[in-house]
Amino acid sequence: MAEEVLRLEKVCKVYNQGEPSETEVLHDVDLRLEKGEFLALMGPSGSGKSTLLNIVGLLDRPTSGRMTIKGEETDLLDDTEITRLRGHTIGFVFQDHHLISAFTALENVMMPLLLDRGFPSPAIRQRALDLMTRVGLEKVANNMATNMSGGQQQRVAIARALAMNPDLILADEPTGNLDSKSADSVFDLMREVNRESHTSFLIVTHNLDLAKRCDRIIDLVDGRIAG
Amino acid sequence: MNRVLPFEWVAAVRFLREGHMQTMFIITGIAIGVGVIVFMSALLTGLQANFLKRVLTSQAQIQLLPPDQVARPLRFGPGVIESASIQRPSQRVVSIDQWPKIRDRMLAMPEVTGVSPTMSGSALAVRGDANRAISVSGVEPVTYFRIVRIPDYIVSGEARLSSTDILIGTELAKDLGATLGDKLNIQAASGASVVLTITGLFDLGNKGANERNTYVALRTAQSLLGNVGGVSTIEITVNDIYAAEVLAQQIQAANRVQADSWIKTNAQFFTAVQAQQTSNTLIRAFVGLSVAFGIAAVLVVSVIQRSKDIGILRAMGASRGQILRIFLIQGGLLGFAGSLVGAALGAGGLVYWHSMVLQADGTELFPLILERQLFVTTAVLATLTGLLAAMAPALRAAQLDPVVAIRG
Numbered sequence: 186m187a188e189e190v191l192r193l194e195k196v197c198k199v200y201n202q203g204e205p206s207e208t209e210v211l212h213d214v215d216l217r218l219e220k221g222e223f224l225a226l227m228g229p230s231g232s233g234k235s236t237l238l239n240i241v242g243l244l245d246r247p248t249s250g251r252m253t254i255k256g257e258e259t260d261l262l263d264d265t266e267i268t269r270l271r272g273h274t275i276g277f278v279f280q281d282h283h284l285i286s287a288f289t290a291l292e293n294v295m296m297p298l299l300l301d302r303g304f305p306s307p308a309i310r311q312r313a314l315d316l317m318t319r320v321g322l323e324k325v326a327n328n329m330a331t332n333m334s335g336g337q338q339q340r341v342a343i344a345r346a347l348a349m350n351p352d353l354i355l356a357d358e359p360t361g362n363l364d365s366k367s368a369d370s371v372f373d374l375m376r377e378v379n380r381e382s383h384t385s386f387l388i389v390t391h392n393l394d395l396a397k398r399c400d401r402i403i404d405l406v407d408g409r410i411a412g
Numbered sequence: 413m414n415r416v417l418p419f420e421w422v423a424a425v426r427f428l429r430e431g432h433m434q435t436m437f438i439i440t441g442i443a444i445g446v447g448v449i450v451f452m453s454a455l456l457t458g459l460q461a462n463f464l465k466r467v468l469t470s471q472a473q474i475q476l477l478p479p480d481q482v483a484r485p486l487r488f489g490p491g492v493i494e495s496a497s498i499q500r501p502s503q504r505v506v507s508i509d510q511w512p513k514i515r516d517r518m519l520a521m522p523e524v525t526g527v528s529p530t531m532s533g534s535a536l537a538v539r540g541d542a543n544r545a546i547s548v549s550g551v552e553p554v555t556y557f558r559i560v561r562i563p564d565y566i567v568s569g570e571a572r573l574s575s576t577d578i579l580i581g582t583e584l585a586k587d588l589g590a591t592l593g594d595k596l597n598i599q600a601a602s603g604a605s606v607v608l609t610i611t612g613l614f615d616l617g618n619k620g621a622n623e624r625n626t627y628v629a630l631r632t633a634q635s636l637l638g639n640v641g642g643v644s645t646i647e648i649t650v651n652d653i654y655a656a657e658v659l660a661q662q663i664q665a666a667n668r669v670q671a672d673s674w675i676k677t678n679a680q681f682f683t684a685v686q687a688q689q690t691s692n693t694l695i696r697a698f699v700g701l702s703v704a705f706g707i708a709a710v711l712v713v714s715v716i717q718r719s720k721d722i723g724i725l726r727a728m729g730a731s732r733g734q735i736l737r738i739f740l741i742q743g744g745l746l747g748f749a750g751s752l753v754g755a756a757l758g759a760g761g762l763v764y765w766h767s768m769v770l771q772a773d774g775t776e777l778f779p780l781i782l783e784r785q786l787f788v789t790t791a792v793l794a795t796l797t798g799l800l801a802a803m804a805p806a807l808r809a810a811q812l813d814p815v816v817a818i819r820g
Contacts, residue, residue: 239815242727244726244727244814244815244818245815264732265731268726268729268730268731268732269729271727271729272728272729272730273729277724277727277728279724279818283720283724283818285721285724285725286430286721287423287426287427287429287430287721288426296419296725296728297728297729299419299422300419300725300728300729300730300731300734301729303418303419304416304417304418304419305417305419305422345728349729
């Protein structure tokens with residue numbers, strides 16, 4: 186049986202609980218993701234995709250339900266342990282790349298490792314350089330993060346997400362802001378990484394063509410998994 | 413990326429460099445504040461040192477005198493007073509009772525750095541037709557000149573005092589038409605007289621003192637003033653000049669002497685010094701406060717501008733502690749950089765001011781004192797101020813919810 190990376194059981198998320206403006210965004214969501222799986226998460230705006238992604242990414246906590254990441258139950262972890270688990274097992278790719286503009290592309294890729302180890306080292310630099318080569322950007326590695334095209338920036342973001350060799354990469358509309366050519370190449374890159382390193386992907390997308398190229402599609406409608 | 417610095421330092425420096433406009437403005441602000449502090453402190457230290465030097469090198473810090481002579485009512489028998497009206501007695505020149513013992517006791521005190529017994533009294537200096545009333549101080553040159561630096565004030569001749577020598581002021585020399593090597597006839601009120609050779613002329617910077625003060629050997633003064641073996645004062649220097657008054661009171665309580673400290677005899681001067689120090693401290697505190705608020709304001713804005721970056725860093729595994737440190741370091745760095753520029757500004761201003769503002773005779777108004785300690789203290793304080801000021805914005809950054817922060 187394949188190794189389980191993520192499991193959600195009856196996860197609910199309620200905002201402003203107990204107040205007149207109380208909104209239940211996720212209802213009893215069950216989800217299982219195995220190692221090496223490439224999953225598309227689809228759904229209309231406001232269906233709870235981003236909330237689900239934030240909860241899975243340990244940026245937000247569920248109101249009720251159980252979540253395990255690599256067998257570790259996340260409700261029982263305190264803030265420090267959550268930060269550590271997030272840093273070591275999860276990589277993020279955001280819609281508008283979110284590179285830190287004060288650093289070069291290479292330094293952005295080094296950043297998760299730097300945050301983990303504390304000090305720069307030749308090994309960290311080499312790892313980042315390898316990743317830049319992996320995403321085909323070794324020539325512009327020392328450009329400032331903002332001094333690149335949208336597609337390039339998103340590739341850097343993918344390299345950054347891979348820095349800690351995570352088990353799971355969460356991508357929130359990674360191709361949403363790219364032209365179709367760049368979108369294709371960024372998607373292909375993620376698929377390649379997935380195949381080569383067996384990293385699991387959970388990708389939020391509105392693009393049905395891309396979603397169809399994933400292993401599985403999950404539809405989220407009004408906070409419930411529809412299919 | 414720097415290989416030695418921890419990531420937080422690199423990030424702090426990069427963030428400051430990226431927001432270079434803000435960084436430059438706040439560093440300029442801090443520098444002006446620090447410059448004012450450095451300038452004012454050094455100026456006041458210089459002026460104070462100058463005053464203190466003038467006051468303390470021409471007098472002892474504590475003077476021990478024989479207690480005032482007090483007349484008692486004449487009593488007929490127990491409880492019966494014969495004459496109740498008491499006239500205040502004239503104060504003769506008397507010796508301090510058992511002065512060698514008191515001197516030894518003073519020398520044994522750890523706070524005391526120098527002790528010198530002297531014999532002083534009035535006399536008449538006669539040369540030919542001219543005569544002038546003078547004050548004769550009989551001193552032991554070795555110990556006395558360590559307390560009152562007569563050798564520093566000698567303008568011609570030397571500060572040598574054998575039993576037939578006398579040092580006189582420049583004004584007295586002019587009045588008597590005397591110069592080095594001339595002989596003066598010194599006559600005491602009792603009629604005793606002695607002929608002494610002028611070995612040195614001094615200028616104490618005060619016309620009255622230059623007219624009246626003269627210095628002779630202790631033994632010469634003792635025999636001239638009819639008090640062989642006695643001393644009228646014991647001059648004392650102490651290591652902490654500001655503790656002189658307290659020490660003087662202790663000495664007076666423990667010995668049969670009257671002890672006057674320089675603080676008591678120069679009360680007005682001392683009040684002025686204290687007022688200066690107080691106002692200097694106040695100004696420093698307020699400048700420090702405004703610098704702190706400036707740093708805090710800039711960092712608060714920076715936290716808002718960088719909230720997205722903070723969220724991303726958190727998503728990538730940055731702990732709250734790391735985020736806190738990135739912003740604290742920025743505060744510290746701003747304070748430190750500002751203090752360096754400010755110290756240079758302050759010192760530059762001081763050197764300029766020092767060279768421009770002179771006394772009427774062209775000499776410097778105050779000595780230029782630029783202590784390394786002032787710069788080190790200022791840099792440390794400015795850095796600490798920066799750290800403290802950064803506390804609130806840094807905590808705010810560390811508390812940011814990554815989800816909200818990333819959304820911007």
